[in-house]
Amino acid sequence: MLSAAAVIFTGQPALGELTNIAGAAVISGYGREAELEADSLGARYLAKTAYKPEAMIEVVSILKDQEQFERDRARAEGRDPRIYHGVFASHPDNDTRFREAVSSAGKVEGTATGQAEERDRYLRAINGLAFGSSRRQGMVRDNRFYHADFQLTIAFPQGWVVQNDPQQLLAAAPDKNSMMVMNAQPPPPGVTHPRDFVLRALGDRRLDRAEELEINGLKAYTAIVRGDRSPYGTSDNVRYVVIAFNNLMWVIRGASRADEPAPQADVLFMSAAKTFRALRSNEFRLAEPYRLRVVPAPAGMSIEQIAARSPMPKYALEQHKLINGLYPSKQPVAGEPIKFVGDG
Numbered sequence: 498m499l500s501a502a503a504v505i506f507t508g509q510p511a512l513g514e515l516t517n518i519a520g521a522a523v524i525s526g527y528g529r530e531a532e533l534e535a536d537s538l539g540a541r542y543l544a545k546t547a548y549k550p551e552a553m554i555e556v557v558s559i560l561k562d563q564e565q566f567e568r569d570r571a572r573a574e575g576r577d578p579r580i581y582h583g584v585f586a587s588h589p590d591n592d593t594r595f596r597e598a599v600s601s602a603g604k605v606e607g608t609a610t611g612q613a614e615e616r617d618r619y620l621r622a623i624n625g626l627a628f629g630s631s632r633r634q635g636m637v638r639d640n641r642f643y644h645a646d647f648q649l650t651i652a653f654p655q656g657w658v659v660q661n662d663p664q665q666l667l668a669a670a671p672d673k674n675s676m677m678v679m680n681a682q683p684p685p686p687g688v689t690h691p692r693d694f695v696l697r698a699l700g701d702r703r704l705d706r707a708e709e710l711e712i713n714g715l716k717a718y719t720a721i722v723r724g725d726r727s728p729y730g731t732s733d734n735v736r737y738v739v740i741a742f743n744n745l746m747w748v749i750r751g752a753s754r755a756d757e758p759a760p761q762a763d764v765l766f767m768s769a770a771k772t773f774r775a776l777r778s779n780e781f782r783l784a785e786p787y788r789l790r791v792v793p794a795p796a797g798m799s800i801e802q803i804a805a806r807s808p809m810p811k812y813a814l815e816q817h818k819l820i821n822g823l824y825p826s827k828q829p830v831a832g833e834p835i836k837f838v839g840d841g
Contacts, residue, residue: 645784675762727752785841
């Protein structure tokens with residue numbers, strides 16, 4: 498939070514990096530003793546409410562499996578893993594002190610039975626749950642974004658990584674040398690044309706290659722803004738495309754590390770912006786989120802075969818192993834409930 502505030506209010510990315518370092522130092526101060534105490538207390542709370550405290554071990558085991566998957570995924574994608582630092586040197590199954598702290602917790606609660614699991618009730622409750630992005634956030638399928646509530650879709654270059662955040666849509670080239678960001682902004686009162694919106698917001702900047710456009714029947718305006726802030730620095734040439742749709746201004750920004758006289762990927766930025774259009778009637782189903790279904794594991798089917806039936810575009814096998822406690826190499830038991838991610 499401090500990092501984000503520092504960047505937003507000062508415009509100095511270096512301050513954000515500094516507060517990130519400070520935050521990491523604070524968090525890393527919580528050592529193994531503190532975490533063992535926290536998990537022991539958690540297990541006691543479970544025992545007091547009649548739940549099985551040993552279930553804590555299973556929960557942390559799944560979190561450690563998720564950590565390992567994130568490491569494997571980061572290695573394959575050529576980036577740093579996004580994981581909590583952790584203090585358990587080994588997997589909880591092999592962590593003697595952790596297991597002792599948890600298993601002893603229920604014994605000090607004299608009136609607690611501590612054996613309830615409620616697994617069937619839990620599985621019934623999550624059946625049909627949205628998995629991944631919600632309808633409100635929109636859906637990314639392959640390289641195309643669909644949003645039912647805003648009734649729009651846009652496609653990004655093939656091979657680009659598209660990240661759907663709550664406030665913006667971010668797309669990055671595989672080599673990370675070019676990026677696009679799209680978000681929506683309400684226009685000021687009386688402003689209905691993208692050109693007026695841009696001139697009011699960026700009129701004090703130097704605008705090059707500016708022109709009015711019509712994109713799939715929608716009014717649009719584009720320009721290269723000189724000396725604009727981008728992910729690669731504080732004074733870059735950034736391509737803007739603003740499209741008026743459904744009483745909002747959809748602002749698309751594209752930046753490249755190499756940006757003279759225009760961003761290196763400028764042709765791709767413009768091509769992607771020109772795919773922006775209203776959803777067709779037969780595309781609304783594509784904007785629906787994936788759903789978690791609880792079904793009996795089919796006899797004779799491996800987790801690999803089950804995951805292959807999922808519409809998830811990436812890491813379907815690993816995700817199905819994780820949500821079913823089968824990571825990295827376990828197999829489901831025929832007839833037992835298993836979680837499957839399918840279309841809405």
